[in-house]
Amino acid sequence: MKLFLFKIKNFFKTFPDRFSRTPVRAVYDSDLKNLIDSLGIRNEIDSGTYACKFCNTPITFENLRAIQKETGELKFICTKLECFSKI
């Protein structure tokens, strides 16, 4: 009986989880330039000012895999798998 009540309680407790989602933010390949424009860093990307946070390779539109906010600043991760797997 106690287990049954626990299950009922747990069902209602976890019911909202069935509908809530963990958002994975993503940018589609062809929207990337637009997104970079909205961040106001187009010139920096074009000139290779930013570097991959792990390997220090200059970031361009071709080798950008992910953008991460860290201690209030934007950090960039390049397409190298060893860098992405460090996130």
Place this chain on the structure above:
Amino acid sequence: MIPNFLPIWAQNTLMIVGASALVLGFLKVLFEIVPRLGRLKTDSWKYVAGKWKHRRFVKNAIASDIETHINEVVADLQKELPSGWIKKASIKWMTEVSNNDLEEGELILRIQPFENQDQNFLSGVYAFFSKALFPRTKEVIPLNARKAAVLQISHRTISDKKPYLQQSFEDSFLETAVRNDASIATYLGRYKRLDQRGFFTGTFLREIHEIATKARFQDLRNKMNQEIDEILSHVEGFITQLENRTHNIPPEGWYRVGPATSYAFLLVAYPNHQGARPYLNRVQERSTQNIERLYVMGAKEQEPFARYVISEIAKLPRYQLAEVFDINKDYRGTIGGVGALFVVSQTAEQNREDTEE
């Protein structure tokens, strides 16, 4: 409900719109609740995207495909991992963003067109589990131990659910991680051993998370690697004794008293003529030893009996049922099984302290 002053054609249109909205709403709720139906949604989007090739349709098809794949995996893991750890994934497309819109640590993942969908999926799974595992304790748990846990869960789920991607995952994520940090390979081997007996998600992750929660603002935080190692060694020793079919596992093999938590195992299998009584006696023993957390691990073959024992333990005043969870494999290595976590009831603990005073 529909105003009579409207012409017949307008009434009919309103009726069709209303009925369509109801049907679509119902389908949406159904897709949300039953992850396997997500495939139907994905196939529909893929069909539409293939037919019209509009960028919006293609994006919806890609997102739906990744979400469906991840959520099929998540649906099973939700019953296995600590309650509230993982929720279903939802791809949120960004076309514009300002720095202020992003939360600390948040990631925006670049998704390639459909031709690279396998890579998109692997990246999505890895990013998702990196975000979902160890909520609120990420910073406390050492990076190599945490990353190995993410890799272990990702690897197991990909091998089970998407075996055609296993090789690709091993060659890319696993190989790279191990090459960069040799200690990850050691952790992976140890985690796998625990996972084959249901103790990885069943016990280890829950214990580590609990310790990390308690150690957050304590000196113990600086000794998390040592604590993780000791728990691993204890569970590994316990498994070795089980594998050797040692019927006389020394008493200290069944429990561990650490600096932040204490836990004990109770393996439930054979229903004998005394029913649940021997198990309840064992629980009473743990209670007198002041063990705070009790993991009841039920064998798959005797699952109904294990559930009965769990319900009987739940009647005892000292321990409170915190979670009932599925296990990937039971302690005999058979797929399936049930587990439960009991924690010391605060009320019972208070009463005991009052009596002692």
